[in-house]
Amino acid sequence: MRALTWHGTHDVRVDTVDDPEIVNPRDAIIKVTSTAICGSDLHLYDGVIPSLQPGDILGHEFMGEVVETGSGSTLKKGQRVVIPFTISCGGCFHCKVQQYSACENSNPAEKQDMSAALYGQPMAGLFGYSHLTGGYSGGQAEYVRVPFSDVGPVVIPDHLEDEKVLFLSDILPTxxxxxxxxxxxxxxxxxxxxxxxxxxxxxxxxxxxxxxxxxxxxxxxxxxxxxxxxxxxxxxxxxxxxxxxxxxxxxxxxxxxxxxxxxxxxxxxxxxxxxxxxxxxxxxxxxxxxxxxxxxxxxxxxxxxxxxxxxxxxxxxxxxxxxxxxxxxxxxGQTHVQKYTAKLLEMIEGGKIDTTFMISHRLPLEEAPHGYKNFKEEQNTWTKVILKPGMAASA
Structure with missing residues (x-):
């Protein structure tokens, strides 16, 4: 598949990488239909977040269609879903009190020492946001593996187009x-x-x-x-x-x-x-x-x-x-996304919240490096960039 990968400060590239696979029963595989460049992605682009490795797939604001599920997933093939950027197990102390971004189980044990040394306790897992947060592949890609898919994803009604709900993944709940x-x-x-x-x-x-x-x-x-x-x-x-x-x-x-x-x-x-x-x-x-x-x-x-x-x-x-x-x-704190998605989706459907007013640019995934450069350097006019896997590249 094609995915945006990090190779160093101000060096991101769209590469061909291995397709994701089901690893655990609660996993699902999502075919990404829309993803976005977030302001916090620029911290990675600028090289001020430690522990990134060349080839890491970026992106934590994304949604798409379910194409494969593990035996423990509650999702069904064909459903449209928005994926919270916070990866949360749903069963630990913090998840039970709706502090989902402090999940104790989503950051793999072998990756917890670095963030524990920085902050006193290990961080939870996040999509596409360095090995401090688990080293998970992000959503600026054609496909993504979603762990704990029975906890995070928000099933979207067919009458709501992607751009009205995509930001439920991060910036609207934030x-x-x-x-x-x-x-x-x-x-x-x-x-x-x-x-x-x-x-x-x-x-x-x-x-x-x-x-x-x-x-x-x-x-x-x-x-x-x-x-x-x-x-x-x-x-x-x-x-x-x-x-x-x-x-x-x-x-x-x-x-x-x-x-x-x-x-x-x-x-x-x-x-x-x-x-x-x-x-x-x-x-x-x-x-x-x-x-x-x-x-x-x-x-x-x-x-x-x-x-x-x-x-x-x-x-x-x-x-x-x-x-x-x-x-x-x-x-x-990092946002407890899953705590807010149901209420915010209802407000979007009811017309109380508009999420589309800030979108300035829509680009094919292949043009993501161009999107990053301009989102950083032209912040007055590049207010929000949507990336569309499968969209034809501009001439």
């Missing part, structure tokens, strides 16, 4: 959980750093949850316009002093809740961020946390901090004093 983690109350003013796909869905979710004011912070004009169309007020951080603007917009006390949808590769020319860019490139620092620092300084005393943006290692100059002295509540 944006929803980000807003939920901000514990939004009806009178809250919420500031969201980053108007990429997760940030836009967090804005949409915060508004649906009843926030009185949502403020979007970015520097790409088109992404800020999308946020404005959702109902947010916007700040271009290259034109406005963010802290001063937020204090003014919140009556002088700071915003009630902040959402960092930027993560470990923050943009901007602030001194702390430029220093961390250098550290990241030479390997002595892992995370650029400028957006998170700004969020912690802007939120009011007793405020709420939600961190859906991906962080992978250490950060310097972290404002622990502000965190403690201000009495902040902080919630973060």
């Amino acid at each position: 944006g929803w959980m980000a807003a939920e983690n901000a514990d939004i109350q009806p009178d809250d003013t919420v500031a969201v750093w980053g108007c990429g796909p997760v940030g836009l869905f967090a804005i949409q979710s915060a508004i649906l949850m009843g926030a009185s004011k949502v403020i979007a912070i970015d520097h790409y004009p088109h992404r800020l316009e999308l946020a404005k169309q959702l109902g947010a007020e916007v700040i271009n951080f290259r034109e406005t002093h963010v802290q001063d603007a937020l204090m003014e917009m919140s009556g002088g006390i700071g915003v009630d809740a902040v959402i960092d949808a930027v993560g470990m590769e923050a943009h901007g020319f602030a001194f702390d961020n430029m220093l961390e860019v250098v550290k990241q490139k030479v390997g002595i620092g892992a995370d650029r946390a400028h957006a998170l620092r700004m969020a912690l300084m802007a939120v009011r005393f007793g405020g709420k901090v939600s961190i859906p943006g991906v962080y992978g290692g250490m950060t310097d100059k972290f404002p622990t004093g502000a965190l403690m002295e201000k009495g902040l509540q902080v919630r973060s």
Whole structure:
């Protein structure tokens, strides 16, 4: 089959690789009909997530048709399914309390030591996201093996086309959980750093949850316009002093809740961020946390901090004093996708959530390297890229 594989920093290629096979009774094989490039895929593309190996298949946002099942799968051949990026067994302590992204059994035992050394306990398995998370082949491919297929996949009604539901795999539940983690109350003013796909869905979710004011912070004009169309007020951080603007917009006390949808590769020319860019490139620092620092300084005393943006290692100059002295509540984590999919699918069917507004480009799988390059370098206009295996390549 054809699949997008990683070969080094900014070097991804569509190669011919072995077809996946059923390994365990609970497995299923999916023929991919749509897959997407996620903002967190760029962390792999940029080489800032450790443990990738040449030839690893990327991609964790995908859906398709069931073509083969193991004896323990609950899926049936021919069903259309969206696959959560989190691989979860359904039976461990964390799965039973709906903390699916902390599954204790999905990361193979032989791959757990690295993430346990970094974080204290091993990570759960994720599709296409390095050997820290199990080394599973991802969904930017013609076919994928799906472990624990009796737990994760979301069966999709035939009347809903792929693009309306594809983002149930990751960014829609991630944006929803980000807003939920901000514990939004009806009178809250919420500031969201980053108007990429997760940030836009967090804005949409915060508004649906009843926030009185949502403020979007970015520097790409088109992404800020999308946020404005959702109902947010916007700040271009290259034109406005963010802290001063937020204090003014919140009556002088700071915003009630902040959402960092930027993560470990923050943009901007602030001194702390430029220093961390250098550290990241030479390997002595892992995370650029400028957006998170700004969020912690802007939120009011007793405020709420939600961190859906991906962080992978250490950060310097972290404002622990502000965190403690201000009495902040902080919630973060990989998304517990399976907890939210049924509710979000119902909202999509009912017309309460639109998932298609941010799609800017549709490409054949064969053009995935071109999609990655432009999604990184042209972020103002390349807001979301869908890849279609089997789609004819452009002339």
